[in-house]
Amino acid sequence: MGKTTGFMEYGRSNYEKISPEERITNWDEMREETTEEKIRTQAARCMSCGIPFCSAGIMLPNGASGCPLHNLIPEWNDMVYRGQWREAYERLTLTNPFPEFTGRVCPAPCEGSCTLGHIDEPVTISSIEYEIIEHAFQNGWVKPAKAPATGKRIAVVGSGPAGMATAHYLTSVGHAVTVFERNDRPGGLLMYGIPNMKLDKDIIQRRISILEEAGVSFVCNTEVGKDISSQELVDTYDAVVLCGGATQARGINAEGNDLKGVHMAMDFLKANTQNILADETKESSISAKGKNVIVIGGGDTGTDCVGTSIRQGANSVFQFEIMPKAPDKRDVDTNPWPEWPKKLKTDYGQEEAIYLTGSDPRNYEINTTKFEGNEAGEVTAVHTTQIEWKRDAVGRLNPVPVEGTEKVWKADLVLLAMGFTGPEDTIPDELALQRDFRSNILAKENEYTTNVDKVFACGDMRRGQSLVVWALQEGKLAAREVDRFLTGNSNIN
Template sequence: MGKATGFLEYQRMNPKKRPPEERIKDWDELRLPQDPEDLKIQGARCMNCGIPFCHGSALLNGMAAGCPLQNLIPEWNELVYKGQWQEAYKRLIRTNPFPEFTGRVCPAPCEGSCTEGYIMESVAINSLEYEIIERAFKEGWVVPPKAKPTGKKVAVVGSGPSGMSAAYYLNVVGHEVTVFERNDRPGGLMMYGIPNMKLDKSFVERRIELMKASGIQFILNTEVGKDIPAQELVDKYDAVVLCAGATKARGLDVEGKDLKGVYFAVDFLKATTKSLLDSKLEDGNYISAKGKNVIIIGGGDTGTDCVATSIRHGCESVHQFEIMPEPPEKRNEETNPWPEWPLKLKVDYGQEEAISLYGKDPRNYLISTKKIIGNEQGEVKEVHTVQITWVKNEAGRMIPQEVPGSEKVWKADLVLLAMGFLGPEDTIPSELELERDPRSNVKADYKVFETNVEKVFAAGDMRRGQSLIVWAINEGKLAAREVDKYLMGKSVIK
C-alpha cells in the first residue's frame, strides 16, 4: 500500500478533456495529459483492500464486474505512487498486451467494482493505466517480443482486439502467426468502428508495427470465406483461430427502413474514418451529416460516437432515441448493488458536445420508432415516434406499451441505426459447418474455445456476441493458450 490514509486525504481527479467548442472543430483525441504529481496522488488513493474486486473477473447479472483481464491494479497503483513507472509498466503488461486501447476506450468495469467506490469516488484506474503505457512508449520500454520458433503455423481470422490478442500471445511463444483481415487496414472495429477522436488511429498503427516487427504477418484486403476458402486455412495451417467479430448489424423492421438516408451506424462511422485516414475527408467518400437533421436510433457507445461524428460533419441538429428509461443519477443499491457495474446516468463526450452546441442533451428516453417517411425521391424526411412505458405481461416479462396521444413527428434527413449486432456473419460458419449457439454465435466453450471442427478455435465477439474490447482481448489471450496446448501439449501462457 502506497499511503495508508491516501483514500481519506485525496479526492479523485479525472483527466481533463479539451473544451467541446474547441474539439468539435477537429478529429484529434479528446484527453489532455495529466501532471505526474497528480497521478502519484491518484495512485495513493488505492486502499490495497483485502479483497480487490477491481481485478476480479466475473459477470454479475450479465454485466462485467472487475477487470476481465485480471489486471494487477493495486500493484501498479502503488508503483505509480512511488514513482516506479517502469515497474508499473511491467506489472501492467503481465496481464494486458494492449493497455493503450483499454486505457482509451474501455468503460472501466474495474472502477465500478472498486471497493473505495462503495462509499466514495472510485480510484481513477483507467487514467493511471493510460498514463503508464504512454510513458512506456515515450521511454522506449515497449519493444517487439521475440521467441524461439516452434515450427507451428497458426492462422488468425480477423484483426480486431481478440484477433490481435490471440496473434500476440501465439507469437510470444514462438508460433508463426498470419492474420487475415478483409479491410485495407488492420485493427477491426478499433480501426474503423471507433472514431478517431476517441481512439487515434496512429496508436493502433503503432501497435500493429510492433507486431509486424515481432514476426506476425498481416494479409489485408482478403475476406476468408470469399477471397480465400476457410477450408484452405484449415488444410494449410496447424490451427485456425476465428476472431471475425459479431458484425451482423441489427436492423429496424418498420415502414421506410429502406429509404435513402437510412444507414447502419457502423457503416456511417467506418466510412468517415476511412475517408479521414485516406484523404482527411477530401475525397468525399463518406456518409455526410453536413447541414442535415440527424436521428440516431439506439444508445450506448455507438450512438454517442454517431452524435460526435455528426457534429463534426456540421449537422443542423442531432437527436438520439433510446427505448429504455433514463438511468438514475446514482446507483440503485437494491436492484444494482456494488460490485455490479453501476447502471447510472453519465454524460459522455458526444452528449457534452451536443449540449455545448445546441443547449440540451440529445437523448430522448422511452421512445419507439413507428415509421420513417420519405419524399418523392425516396429520401427520408420524417421519423414518426411514440412514447412507451414498460409493463409486465401475464408471463411476468417486461414489455413496451405505447402511451396514447404521445405520437410525434421529427424532421430527419439522415437516420442512423445504432441498435447493436445480431452475431457473426454466416460465411465462415456455414462453409466449415460450425455449430452455433442459440444466439447464432460460433459454439465454443469459454476457457476451451475449440469448435466442433478439429483444430478450429473461436474467440471474442464471434464466440460470445457483442461485448467490450477488454473481454475480446481476454478471450484472444485465453484462446491462444488453448491453441498452444493443442499444438505443444502444454502452455506457458497464463
C-alpha cells in the same frame, strides 16, 4: 501500500477533456495532458484492499464485475505512487497486452467494483493505466515479443482486439501467425468502429508495427469465405482461430427502413474514418453536413454517431433510446456494489450537443414506428411514439405505446446504432460450425474449441457483442489453448 491514508486525503480527479468548443473543430483525441504529480496523487487513493474486487473479472447475476483481464491493479497503483513507472509497466503487461487501447476506450468495469467506490468516488484506474503505457512508449520500453520458432503455423481470422491479442500471444511463444483482415487496414473494430477522437489511428498502427516486428503477418483486403475459403485455411495451417467479431448489425423493422439516408451506424463511422485517413478535407461518402440527423440507439456507438455528426457539421442531432432514462446514482437495492453501476452517463457526444444547443440530444422510452420519404426515395422524417414498459401475463417486460404521444421528426440522415445480433454466416456455414441460441459460434468456455478439429473461436464471435477488454482476455486464453493443442502445454497465462 504506498500511501496508507491517501484515500482519505485526496479526492477523485478525472482526466480533463479538451473543451467542447475546441474539440468539435477537429478529429484529434480529446484528452488533455496531465502532470505526473497528479497521476501519482490519484494512484495514492488506492486502498490496496485485502480483496481487490477491481481485479475480479467475474460474472454476477446482473452483469460483470471487475477487470476481465484480472489486472493487478493495486500493485501497479502502488508502483505509480512511488514513481516506479518501469515496474508498473511490467506489472500491467503481465495481464494486459494492449493497455493503450483499454486505457482509452474501456468503460472501466474495474472502477465500478473499486472498494473505495463503495463509500466514495472510485480510483481513476483507467487514467492511471493510460499514463503507464504512454510512459512506456515514450521511454522505449515496449518491445516486440519474440521466441524461437516452433515451426507451427496459425491462421487468425480478423484483426480486431481479439485477433490482435491472439496473434501477440502465439507469436510470443514462437508460432508463425498470419492474420487475415477483409478491410484495407488491420485493427477491426478499433480501426473502423471507434472514431479517431476516442482512439487515434496512429495508436493502432504503433501497435501493429510492433506485432509485425515480432513476426506477425497481416494480410488485408482478404475476406475469408470469399477471397479465400475457410476450408483452405483449415487444410493449410496447423490451427485456425476465428476472431471475426459479432458484425451482423441489428436492423429495424419499420416501414421505410430501406429509404436512402437510413444507414447502419458502423457504415457511417467507417466511412468517416476512411475519409480522415485518406484526406479529411473532402466530405465523407456518408455525411451529416447540413443535415437533420436522428441516431437510433443509446449506447457507445450511438454517442460516437452524435459526436461524429457534430464534427461533420450536422444541422441538428437527436438520439433515440427505447429504454428508460437511467438513475443519477446506483440503486443499491437492485444494482448493489460490486456490480457494474447502472447509472446515467453523459458522454462526450452528449456534452458537445449540450454545448451547441443547450439541451441533451437523448430522448428516452421512444419507439420508431415509420420512416417517411420523398419522391426520390430519400428519408425526410421519422415517426415515433412514446412507450411504457409493462409486464405481461408471464412477467416479461414489453414496450406499450402511449396513446397521444405520436410525433414526427425532420430527418435527412438516420443512423441505426442498436447493436449486433452475432457473427456473419459465411464462415460458420462453410465449416458447418455449431452455434448457440444467440447464433454465436459454439466454443467451450476456457477451451475455445469448436466442433471442427483445429478450429478455435474467441472474442465477440464466440461470446457476442461485448467490450474490448473481454476480447483481449478471450484472445489471450484462446492463444493458450491453441499453444497447448500444438505443443502439449503452454506458458501463456
